[in-house]
Amino acid sequence: MSNRAAFYLEPSLLKSARAGEHNFIARVVGVLDQAGWSVDFHPEAEDALGTDRDARALVHMAPPPPGGLTFRRVYQYPFWQIETTAERWHWHTAKSVFSPETVPEPEANRFFIFWRKRMFPEAATQTQNGFVYIPLQGKLTKRRSFQSCSPIEMIEHVLDRAPGKRIVAALHPKEDYSKADLEALEKLEARYPLLTLTTGGMEHLLPDCDYVVTMNSAAGFFGYFFEKPCILFGDIDFHHIALGATPGDLSAFDKIESHAPDYARYVWWFWQHMSINAGRPEAEDQIRDALIRGGWPLE
Numbered sequence: 001m002s003n004r005a006a007f008y009l010e011p012s013l014l015k016s017a018r019a020g021e022h023n024f025i026a027r028v029v030g031v032l033d034q035a036g037w038s039v040d041f042h043p044e045a046e047d048a049l050g051t052d053r054d055a056r057a058l059v060h061m062a063p064p065p066p067g068g069l070t071f072r073r074v075y076q077y078p079f080w081q082i083e084t085t086a087e088r089w090h091w092h093t094a095k096s097v098f099s100p101e102t103v104p105e106p107e108a109n110r111f112f113i114f115w116r117k118r119m120f121p122e123a124a125t126q127t128q129n130g131f132v133y134i135p136l137q138g139k140l141t142k143r144r145s146f147q148s149c150s151p152i153e154m155i156e157h158v159l160d161r162a163p164g165k166r167i168v169a170a171l172h173p174k175e176d177y178s179k180a181d182l183e184a185l186e187k188l189e190a191r192y193p194l195l196t197l198t199t200g201g202m203e204h205l206l207p208d209c210d211y212v213v214t215m216n217s218a219a220g221f222f223g224y225f226f227e228k229p230c231i232l233f234g235d236i237d238f239h240h241i242a243l244g245a246t247p248g249d250l251s252a253f254d255k256i257e258s259h260a261p262d263y264a265r266y267v268w269w270f271w272q273h274m275s276i277n278a279g280r281p282e283a284e285d286q287i288r289d290a291l292i293r294g295g296w297p298l299e
Contacts, residue, residue, distance in 0.1 A: 003037045003297070006055035010044045013060060017041055024080050024278040028058070028071070031287045035298045056296060062086055069294045074237075075218045076119065078278040079271050082290035089146055089216070089235030092293060093274040098240040103265040103273075111272060112264035116225040123207050123226070131166035132158055133209035133228075135202060135219035138172065140181040146235040147215050148246035152184045154233045157245070158213050159192050161253035165210070166194050172217075173200040211256050213245075224267055229259040241266045 007025065009017055016022040018041050020029075029039050040055060044062075057068030063086045064070045071082045083091050116123075140151040149157070155169055169185070171177065189195050198205075202219050206212070211229040214220045216236035223230055230242040231252045241261035243252035271277065276286040292298050 003035070004040070004055040005032050005037055005058060006040045006042055007058045007060075008042050008044050009060055014041055014043055023078065024071075024276075024283075027278055027283050028082075028287055028291075031284050031291065031298075034284075035288075037298075058082075067295070069291070069296070074271065074275045075221055076115075076271075079275040080278055081275055082287065082294060084294050087146070088237040089239075091237050092290075093270065094235075094237040094239065096274060098266060098269055100262045100265040100269075103262075103269050105265065108265045108268035111268045112225070115267065115271075119222070120203060120207075120225065123203055127208055128210045129208045131168050131209055132162050133205045133212050133219075133223075134158060134167060134169040135205075135212065135214050135217040136169055136171050136175075137215060137217055138175045138177070140177065141184050144234075148233050151215060152181075152188070153247065154213065154215065155185075155188060155195070157233075157247065157250060158253075159188075159195065161250050164194075166196065167192070168196050168198060168205060168209070170201055170205060171197070171199045211259075221270075224263045227260075227263050229256050229261075231256060238270060240270075 007014075007017060013022065013025075017025045020026050032039050044060070057065050059065075059068060059070050061072045062070060064084065069082050069084060070086050071080060072086070073079065074081055081091055081093070085091070088094065134155060136151055143150045143153075155167070158167055185197055189197050202222065206219065206223050206226050206228060209223075209228060211231065212220050212223040213231045213233070215234035216232060220230040220232065220236075220242065221238040224238075224241070231245050232239055232242045233245050241263070243255055243259060245252040276283055276290060288298055
């Protein structure tokens, strides 16, 4: 392949990228331009990747073609990643080791407080009101490759291992659930008086819950801002300070009440050190490192 890159983007992103109005994409283009690469923009389409075969592809939130890369927000602007796979649990951060002692504590605390206030300006101070929050995603009755069981089975495990606690299972407001999924949830709710079903409400549930149980919902990561422990039944990039669980090993529930990692240092490491902060002067260096790590010959 020649030193040419081609972005394949959805309509709104394509328009802002072509106009130079998307900060992160503009900074990627700047890095490539400085390395002597040419850059083109194309509409996102399955067959579009064949329109520029000599260029290395950059796609948004999708599996990249051979030799290409994907880029995606790391849960919040202006944090991004550039990776060889769309699966977050295979990303560079997911495979890295978090060592809290290497993180500057004062800087981490300032960063942590700033972003909690910015993302949750109206949220109450964190409390514990005796319930477990289960943020749900899609396909509730099926087990997917990154999951240790189906989401319905996950809820059953929580009900079994957290006796006497209220359980709030929240449907994702943007998911389109099947009739079978909703019926399975309704049957569980009828069997277990302590189980409540709702939709959305993360901003209100996170500050008040005792802890979070999820497959790999971003709500687990956002719970860190309220110092809420998290149990994961699936693979994800923010697993380092969470407890993992499978149907064969539910010991996380025995540890969760005393689980108290250094949330501020982790958030700083995850976003400021391991992600690309498109609002910082060092973003170009981080972008260049990510492109080289992805196999692009910029050196």
